[in-house]
Amino acid sequence: MNDRMPAILSVDGGHLRVRIDVAYDGGPFSGWAVQPGLPTVQGTIQAGLELLFRRYVRVTVAGRTDAGVHARGQVTHIDLAPEEWFGLSRGRDVDPSVALKRRLQATVNRNLPPSAAARTVYAGNPASAVVIRSVGLAPAGFDARFSALWRRYSYRIADRPELQDPLARGTVLWHSEQLDENLLNEGAAALLGLQDFLAFCKPRPGATTLRELQRFEFERGADGILCATVQADAFCHNMVRALIGSALRVGSGEERPEWLGERLRSRRKDARSVLAPAHPLVLEEVRYPDDAELASRAELTRAKREDA
Incomplete structure (x- = not known):
């Protein structure tokens, strides 16, 4: 086997x-x-x-x-x-x-x-x-x-002191500055689609960095916590944490929303490539096609990895 x-x-x-x-x-x-x-x-x-x-x-x-x-x-x-x-x-x-x-x-x-x-x-x-x-x-x-058709992750952020619950500190990021979800979503939208995410991941030898980012969005819940949803056909090593870490620079006003797209197109990592902490990141769901399509999906995915 x-x-x-x-x-x-x-x-x-x-x-x-x-x-x-x-x-x-x-x-x-x-x-x-x-x-x-x-x-x-x-x-x-x-x-x-x-x-x-x-x-x-x-x-x-x-x-x-x-x-x-x-x-x-x-x-x-x-x-x-x-x-x-x-x-x-x-x-x-x-x-x-x-x-x-x-x-x-x-x-x-x-x-x-x-x-x-x-x-x-x-x-x-x-x-x-x-x-x-x-x-x-x-x-x-x-x-x-x-x-698998896609994987979906969540990432929860408390960006105001009154949201910082010590009982949830193991699964929520405490961010020192309030974040603007409109700026976050504006920047994140530029990364959607089939792209080369070399600037946002640690490439493995011989592996492709092409991925289809299907969802990258931020929404503030009724409890005030800001939750990011990141969904793609697959993820490179460190990709989700790199996307979140870069987006936080936009949400805090440190960078323009266009900066995320510029980084993507640059296809390089530098000192501004910061990984968000791991502890709030949760793999929520993996989705598969109907039973009749499982084998063909597996063959297609393998072919993409080999061709890249």
């Missing part, structure tokens, strides 16, 4: 692809991806799966998140042999998806780093930094990464 070709959804000699939806508090982790000697979300989940199946189980994710970034709607997949899937029921009348969700959550809780350890809140129910939200067999052609 490799990470370019999806498993065949079959119970007669093939592997079964299993979709696992996950939510997590990214604060205690050094990001999603496994890193030697560091606590990561992927490492914690894979350790739990290895305890269950007594072998290495590779987890493919819709979008890698940076250190400190949270997720409510992360999507992953794994590939299991049919006997592994059906063996989860242990001969009882229990749906394998229910059994895997329950058992994986238990093993994840046992493998959390000390700073993310599950805490008991009531009647033995642990409040965990990583929650397995759902488990189920994936439709034919599903690939958590390549089948």
Whole structure:
């Protein structure tokens, strides 16, 4: 099995692809991806799966998140042999998806780093930094990464002293200056569409920086908190935080709205390329096409990455 070709959804000699939806508090982790000697979300989940199946189980994710970034709607997949899937029921009348969700959550809780350890809140129910939200067999052609149509992030900002809630400081940016959402939205609009975002990301060797930015907008909620929504077909490394960090310079009046478009066209990073802090960033949702289009979407996405 490799990470370019999806498993065949079959119970007669093939592997079964299993979709696992996950939510997590990214604060205690050094990001999603496994890193030697560091606590990561992927490492914690894979350790739990290895305890269950007594072998290495590779987890493919819709979008890698940076250190400190949270997720409510992360999507992953794994590939299991049919006997592994059906063996989860242990001969009882229990749906394998229910059994895997329950058992994986238990093993994840046992493998959390000390700073993310599950805490008991009531009647033995642990409040965990990583929650397995759902488990189920994936439709034919599903690939958590390549089948995705888009990823959507949120970023919350308190830009007035009266909005600074110490109980929310782990998920909200406290900004020292009041921001003008009209300026923010005027500048952000120039970045929409299929563009080269080299000026707003840390490129990986051999990877493209072309992305389709579908939404980049700021809205102040009834509670006064300013919330940014950033949605794209995919994101380069550090791209969302770079977009937010640059936009804040416009919202505070430090730069003109046109400056964001000028930076985009310059295709270079310099001392004014500032990353917004990671802790308010949340992966809210990953959207997929209808089941019949999953395989073709995955093929199209792979082709774009290879051609770029």
